[in-house]
Every structure is written in C-alpha cells, then in structure tokens.
Amino acid sequence: MSGLIGLAWASLKNRRATVLLTVMTLGLSVLLLLGIERVRHEARDAFLRSVAGTDLIVGARAHPVQLLLYSVFRLGEPTANLQWDTYEKLKALPPVAWTVPISLGDSHRGYRVVGTTGEYFERMGFGDQRGLAFRDGRAFEALHDAVIGADVADTLGYAPGAEIVLAHGTARVATQQHDDQPFTVVGVLARTGTAIDQGVFVSLEAIEAIHLNWRGGMPIGRARVDVASIPPERLQPKSITAVFVGLESRTATFQVQRVVNEYRAEPLTAILPGVALTQLWALMGGVERALLAAAGAAVLAALMVLLTTILATLNERRREMALLRAVGAGPRHVFGLLLAEAALLTGAGLALGVVLLEGALWLLGPWLEARFGVFLSPGLPTVREAVVLGFIWAGGILLGLVPAAVAYLRSLQDGVAVDR
Amino acid sequence: MTEVLRIDGLRFAWPRSAWALAVPALALDAGERVFLHGPSGTGKSTLLNLIAGTLLPQAGTVRVAGEDVAKRSGPARDRLRADHLGIVFQQFNLLPFLSMVDNVTLPCRFSARRRERALQRFGSLDAAARHYLAALGLGDAAQAKRRVIELSVGQQQRVAAARALIGGPSLVLCDEPTSALDTRNRDQFIELLFAECAAAGTALLFVSHDLSLAPRFPRQQALGELAQAEATRADDASTGAAA
Numbered sequence: 001m002s003g004l005i006g007l008a009w010a011s012l013k014n015r016r017a018t019v020l021l022t023v024m025t026l027g028l029s030v031l032l033l034l035g036i037e038r039v040r041h042e043a044r045d046a047f048l049r050s051v052a053g054t055d056l057i058v059g060a061r062a063h064p065v066q067l068l069l070y071s072v073f074r075l076g077e078p079t080a081n082l083q084w085d086t087y088e089k090l091k092a093l094p095p096v097a098w099t100v101p102i103s104l105g106d107s108h109r110g111y112r113v114v115g116t117t118g119e120y121f122e123r124m125g126f127g128d129q130r131g132l133a134f135r136d137g138r139a140f141e142a143l144h145d146a147v148i149g150a151d152v153a154d155t156l157g158y159a160p161g162a163e164i165v166l167a168h169g170t171a172r173v174a175t176q177q178h179d180d181q182p183f184t185v186v187g188v189l190a191r192t193g194t195a196i197d198q199g200v201f202v203s204l205e206a207i208e209a210i211h212l213n214w215r216g217g218m219p220i221g222r223a224r225v226d227v228a229s230i231p232p233e234r235l236q237p238k239s240i241t242a243v244f245v246g247l248e249s250r251t252a253t254f255q256v257q258r259v260v261n262e263y264r265a266e267p268l269t270a271i272l273p274g275v276a277l278t279q280l281w282a283l284m285g286g287v288e289r290a291l292l293a294a295a296g297a298a299v300l301a302a303l304m305v306l307l308t309t310i311l312a313t314l315n316e317r318r319r320e321m322a323l324l325r326a327v328g329a330g331p332r333h334v335f336g337l338l339l340a341e342a343a344l345l346t347g348a349g350l351a352l353g354v355v356l357l358e359g360a361l362w363l364l365g366p367w368l369e370a371r372f373g374v375f376l377s378p379g380l381p382t383v384r385e386a387v388v389l390g391f392i393w394a395g396g397i398l399l400g401l402v403p404a405a406v407a408y409l410r411s412l413q414d415g416v417a418v419d420r
Numbered sequence: 421m422t423e424v425l426r427i428d429g430l431r432f433a434w435p436r437s438a439w440a441l442a443v444p445a446l447a448l449d450a451g452e453r454v455f456l457h458g459p460s461g462t463g464k465s466t467l468l469n470l471i472a473g474t475l476l477p478q479a480g481t482v483r484v485a486g487e488d489v490a491k492r493s494g495p496a497r498d499r500l501r502a503d504h505l506g507i508v509f510q511q512f513n514l515l516p517f518l519s520m521v522d523n524v525t526l527p528c529r530f531s532a533r534r535r536e537r538a539l540q541r542f543g544s545l546d547a548a549a550r551h552y553l554a555a556l557g558l559g560d561a562a563q564a565k566r567r568v569i570e571l572s573v574g575q576q577q578r579v580a581a582a583r584a585l586i587g588g589p590s591l592v593l594c595d596e597p598t599s600a601l602d603t604r605n606r607d608q609f610i611e612l613l614f615a616e617c618a619a620a621g622t623a624l625l626f627v628s629h630d631l632s633l634a635p636r637f638p639r640q641q642a643l644g645e646l647a648q649a650e651a652t653r654a655d656d657a658s659t660g661a662a663a
Contacts, residue, residue: 328502
C-alpha cells in the first residue's frame with residue numbers, strides 16, 4: 001500500500017493547481033473552526049483570570065450575571081447601591097479577610113470612573129498575579145488624584161500630570177461635567193488584559209466631593225464648592241455600588257453568601273464570580289454553538305469541494321486507471337489509490353489549517369492580547385483540537401470512499417482498455 | 421516449447437450488443453512472434469481484456485503461462501497479468517505524473533516476480549529501467565529526467581515497450597503500437613521490439629490493422645478469420661424469430 005501512497009502523491013503533485021485550491025479551502029475552514037474554538041477557550045480563560053482571587057462580589061439585589069457584568073467587566077448599569085453601613089457590617093464579618101468597595105456612575109470620555117480605596121491596587125489582579133503594577137507614577141493620595149488604566153493612557157495619550165475632568169453619568173456624550181473639580185493623573189497601571197485597563201480610578205471621597213451640592217443628577221445652584229473647606233465628614237461615602245470580598249478561608253464562602261443574601265436591612269446579592277461566569281457562559285452558549293456550527297458547516301462544505309475535485313478527475317483519469325490495471329493493478333489497488341488521495345488531500349488541508357492558525361496567532365497574538373485581553377499564543381493543537389482534527393480526517397477518508405468505489409467499479413468494467 | 425498463451429473455443433458477447441467475439445484457437449510458444457491482423461471493429465480491445473483477465477469468456481478457455489485465467493480469483497488474475505504480460509497500447513501509454521524511469525518500473529510495483537527478476541539481472545530497478553531505455557534508444561541521461569509528456573509519440577511508445585519488457589514477462593501484447601508513428605519511427609520501433617523480445621525470450625503478440633507490417637513476422641493470423649464475429653443484431657434476431 002505504501003507504493004499506492006507514492007503514486008497518489010505523484011498524481012496529486014501533477015494536478016497541483018486544483019489540488020492547492022482544494023487544500024486551501026479545507027485549510028481556511030479548519031483555520032476558522034480551530035480559531036473560534038481557541039478564541040472561545042481563551043476568552044473563558046481570560047474572563048476567569050479577571051475574577052481570580054475574589055471570593056465573593058456583593059451588590060444590591062440583581063441577577064448574578066448582571067452584578068458580575070457591571071462590577072467586574074464594567075458592562076451595563078448597576079440597579080441600585082448599597083449603604084455604607086451595610087458595607088461596614090459586611091467588612092466586620094469574621095470570615096472576611098479583605099474588602100474592596102467600588103462606586104460607579106461617572107465617566108471620562110467614555111471610560112468608566114471607579115471610585116475605590118487604595119486597597120484596590122493591592123487586591124485586584126489577573127490570573128495568579130495579585131496586585132496591580134504601575135507602569136508609571138503611583139496610587140492616588142490627594143483628593144483629586146486619579147489613576148488610569150493602560151488603555152485609557154494609550155488611547156487618550158495621558159501621562160502623569162495630565163489634568164482630566166470627570167463627567168456625570170456613563171453616556172459617551174456627557175452633558176454634565178464635573179468641571180469645577182478637575183483631577184490630576186498621578187499613575188498609569190500596567191496592562192492586565194482585563195477591564196481594569198479601561199478604568200479611571202479615584203478615591204471614594206473624591207466621588208463624594210464632586211457630587212456635593214448635586215441632587216438627582218443635577219448641580220444645585222451655581223455655587224462652586226470650595227474644595228479646601230470641605231469638612232472631612234462630608235466626604236464620608238454614604239453608599240457604594242459593589243464590594244469585592246476576600247475570605248480567610250474558602251470554606252466560609254457559602255456561609256457568608258447566605259448571610260448576605262438574607263440580610264434584612266436591604267436586599268443584597270452575593271455571587272461567587274466563577275459560578276456567575278458559568279451562568280454567563282450558559283447564556284452565551286447558544287451564540288458559541290451557532291459560531292461553531294457555522295465553522296463546522298464550512299469544514300463540511302470544504303470536504304464536499306474535496307469530494308467534487310476527486311470525482312471530477314475520475315473521467316479524465318479513466319485511461320490512467322486502465323493503464324494501472326494493464327501493468328498489474330487490481331481494482332482494489334485503484335480503490336486504495338483514490339482513498340489514499342482523499343486521505344492525503346484531507347491531511348494536507350488539516351496541516352495547512354493548523355499552520356495558518358499558528359501563523360495567525362503568531363502575527364496577531366500580541367494585538368489580540370492588547371486589544372481584547374485574550375492571551376492567544378501559538379502552540380501545538382490541544383488534545384481536544386487533535387480529536388476534532390482526527391474526526392475531520394476520518395470524514396475526508398469516509399467521503400473518499402465515494403470516488404474510490406466509483407473508480408473501483410469503473411476499473412472492473414474498463415479492464416485494461418478504455419476505448420470502447 | 422512451453423506455451424505462453426493458449427485460447428480454445430473462446431466466445432464472448434457484450435450484453436445487449438450486436439456482435440460476439442469468437443476465437444476457436446490461438447496459441448503462442450515462448451519467444452514466438454505472431455502478427456494478428458485485426459481491422460477496427462473486430463474486437464481487439466475485447467480480446468486484449470480477455471487475455472489480460474479483466475474480462476472472462478462466456479465459453480472456452482484462455483490460458484496464460486499454462487494457467488486457466490477464468491479459474492483463478494480476481495486478485496490472482498491481476499497477479500497473473502502483472503507477472504506474465506507486458507502491454508503496449510496505441511497511445512496514452514504513460515502516466516504523465518511519473519518520470520520515464522518510474523513509468524518503466526511501474527509493473528515491478530505490482531509484480532514481485534518481475535521485480536525480483538529485474539533486480540537479479542541489473543541489481544536495481546533504476547538500472548533495469550535504464551538498460552531497457554538505452555536498448556530502445558532512450559539512453560540519454562538527460563532524457564530520463566524529462567517529463568514524459570514532453571516526449572515525442574515515438575519516444576513515448578518506446579518507453580511503453582521498455583515498461584512491457586522489464587522483469588521479463590512471458591508475453592508482450594501490442595495493440596496497434598505503431599499506428600501513431602511515422603514510417604521511420606515505426607520501422608525503428610519494431611526492430612527494437614523484436615531485438616529486445618528475442619534477448620529476453622519473450623513472446624510477442626502484435627495486433628494491428630496495418631498489413632504492411634505482417635511480412636516482418638514469422639507467423640501471421642487474421643482476427644477476422646479467427647473471430648467469426650457473428651453479426652446477429654438483436655433486432656435482426658427478433659425479425660428472424662417473427663419470420
């Protein structure tokens with residue numbers, strides 16, 4: 001049979017133009033399938049990385065996915081706030097090791113402003129890394145200091161020393177500016193590949209300060225606030241949006257979650273970030289499956305093209321088959337020859353798909369990481385991908401049975417001479 | 421002398437076809453050269469397929485190298501053909517995707533017997549192929565590298581002859597091998613073919629419509645005489661039955 005593979009190879013090489021097109025069709029569809037599969041996988045990893053280290057997230061009562069989306073990914077709007085008093089009680093629970101409160105609602109040129117404490121930079125992180133590194137500058141200290149994420153710095157061209165004005169609300173085009181209290185950028189965070197890169201971070205007190213004399217989203221009167229003369233107690237936050245909670249021991253997770261969910265003074269929700277992520281994936285599962293199905297259909301179509309290519313050559317290759325029979329080949333050899341051709345074509349298509357994928361990752365990996373925080377590095381196919389590739393190969397060989405059977409029957413009929 | 425081919429009382433008709441091929445007797449001894457005269461339409465291709473074992477007669481026997489073709493299994497018939505027959509067609513004899521040498525050694529991929537014999541005599545298949553190519557006037561090393569589709573028709577026929585001869589089969593079957601050649605090429609081809617068949621002790625059955633070639637052969641037969649093609653058209657038969 002090894003002789004047949006040599007013959008099939010030589011025959012394919014002789015028809016390299018059509019063969020290359022067929023292999024490329026299959027290669028591109030395989031690239032699509034593997035690409036989607038890998039992005040999907042890596043996106044999950046990236047999302048998981050951005051909640052790693054946080055045991056619970058507590059916010060006003062909401063759907064866990066919604067709470068997760070606005071607190072971690074800064075997507076959507078919080079439903080309600082929780083009282084500072086509640087936060088203090090939560091913080092005092094024995095199993096709680098640390099808490100990082102956040103206050104959302106303002107923005108700067110489309111980037112969300114996060115009011116928080118200095119602990120944010122020590123507790124948040126991504127993957128195994130705890131704490132956020134500063135690319136430039138330092139954490140906020142003065143009331144009107146701001147720290148910005150790497151994307152904000154790069155896109156808007158800010159460096160420490162830049163003066164920025166926060167806008168009320170999160171609409172892209174903000175009508176109400178907190179222009180009476182400009183902030184100074186004092187630090188730029190190193191890139192994390194998470195939503196942190198798109199944040200503008202100020203202290204909770206700063207959030208209070210810019211909203212003094214505001215009611216219901218509007219400034220009251222025209223009196224400018226004299227920042228220096230604000231008594232400290234007026235800067236004490238009265239409510240926050242959500243709290244990231246770290247526990248002394250993970251075993252206490254469900255206990256604390258229950259305490260929070262059953263809190264009487266106001267309706268609260270505590271989520272396990274990993275569990276909420278799983279729920280989010282369940283919601284997005286349909287989209288993922290649709291994408292995979294489309295890519296699968298593309299692979300199937302490519303295999304059909306391959307089948308057509310082989311079938312189309314059969315007529316013009318009748319003499320070739322008759323000649324092979326004349327030198328002693330049996331119909332089974334003709335069958336094997338065409339099967340070997342299908343196997344080689346499919347195999348080449350799969351190899352091309354993998355090479356294209358790795359090439360694309362090599363070229364686009366850094367950009368994808370910077371832009372979407374998805375870490376896609378070139379590497380050998382995973383076991384899962386290898387299994388998928390194996391199935392496609394088997395499918396190609398299975399389809400190859402069709403031209404092989406046609407040629408088998410025809411060579412039985414034609415024998416050594418075709419010119420009837 | 422051993423017989424390399426013996427046909428007795430052979431009859432073959434295609435289903436729903438106008439005529440039947442009948443060959444009462446045809447025999448070739450080892451090393452014998454026979455000219456078989458067959459104008460087109462006398463069933464040359466059918467006879468070729470019957471001898472090659474890719475068609476089975478409805479009556480009679482075909483023996484190749486003493487073996488009754490019809491009594492052997494399909495794979496065994498393929499092996500018999502691979503071991504004992506070399507075939508040269510009128511045209512399109514070569515696989516365009518193989519080199520000259522690879523075309524010549526093609527039978528050795530399917531016949532262990534011919535591969536062994538070629539190796540025994542020449543040491544390697546490559547050397548065997550080059551020997552036959554050289555003997556047929558294609559010894560030029562530069563030519564051996566050429567793509568076979570770049571060869572002239574005459575050269576292609578000689579490559580086909582080399583392929584038929586490699587590994588010393590018992591019988592070389594030629595189906596109009598010279599009809600695509602001009603007179604000079606034709607004569608040269610036949611001379612070389614005769615010489616190589618004689619050197620290897622291979623019998624030659626040369627089927628052609630070109631009677632001017634017949635005198636070169638020690639023995640001639642006409643397929644028309646052998647094959648009493650029965651022109652009993654199906655519709656004739658039905659009118660006959662009605663009458």
